[in-house]
Amino acid sequence: MIKEYHWENNKKGTDRTSNKVKEVLRKTIRKDNILKIGIWNVRSLTGKENELVEELERGYIDILGITERKRKGIGELTLPGGKGIGELTLPGGHLLIYSAVEKERRATEGVACYIKKEHTKYNTVNVTNLQLTRLGKFTHEKKRPIKVTLVSKADVLKTLKNKKKTDSTIKIQADLTLMQRQYLVELRSKLSDLNKSGANKTIRLLGTFTAKQRQYLVELRSKLSDLNKSGLRSKLSDLNKSGANKTIRYIHGKPQIIDAKN
Structure with missing residues (x-):
């Protein structure tokens, strides 16, 4: 279930007021079983994954799409836990799936998807078992389409099983009435x-x-x-x-x- 919650920052308010608003939001999200989905545009994220986890924990974000993450190749990372700022302890086990340019190209672009640990119940496909081929000849001016081949039969079955687990009633639309x-x-x-x-x-x-x-x-x-x-x-x-x-x-x-x- 996805709902939209909005509030404006009160310039005359205090940090205490802001904390109360965040606490109400946190309880509402847990009560209604709401997924909080976000999109971030970053310059780079190499070696700063734990800082990302810290921000997402503070913002109660469940799934995050990340653009401009300059990391070559494709793959997935299980983010480790650790100590954050102050007394904040960062949990581990969050999943980060990324995809970017070929290794022979300069890392100028890339995308990634962060998924919180409790939402990684779906059977993930091992990206090391994928066969990726670029169609056409390599040029710096024109991008080529990618052909993806699943080598393992088990990965094909996992993909089909995941499709059945998705909720077809979920709709994501523009934030406008x-x-x-x-x-x-x-x-x-x-x-x-x-x-x-x-x-x-x-x-x-x-x-x-x-x-x-x-x-x-x-x-x-x-x-x-x-x-x-x-x-x-x-x-x-x-x-x-x-x-x-x-x-x-x-x-x-x-x-x-x-x-x-x-």
Whole structure:
């Protein structure tokens, strides 16, 4: 069962108030049997796996997708326990599955999945028994598809058994209610009308553009320049050509259209 819980930081609150909120969240998660799933983007994680465990224990995260973990090859690690900051004792046995570039290439990208120990009840497939082959010829410019072959019959059976254990009723979707989605549609419609008026507008984009596997903090003005090469080129070009000088920002959890000068 997956539920969404949100709260805003109270700047006037105290550490004691914050701890009470965390304690309520922890008890609610255990009571409702909720899986807390997160996604992190990191620069590198080599040799820092225990620090990751410490942060995840504090945040009560069960499953974590990790991007930009620069470690070559594929495999899995059973993270050891140890002593954290202060009196925090880190439990061992958590699973970290990773996949990245070939060993002959520079480690510029990679992904991983952290799974808490109590959720590793599924039969994991031994990655050492996999046969991986890249299709096509090696180049630095174009990535090649991967062909995966399960060598052991037992691993094939484990994969099929795991499929039956999954709960088909679990759905992961955008963190938006129907009213919020409708509000965003109205904002985008209003922004489109402003663009068509020919006024000088600005669109600000913040986030991770995985189409290029880089991190961006971009302010679009008269040209998209290097960002034109990404998969967002078509839609962003239309906005850019209109010379927009408006931006959608989230203020106190509510998106609003604001003049660029503000």
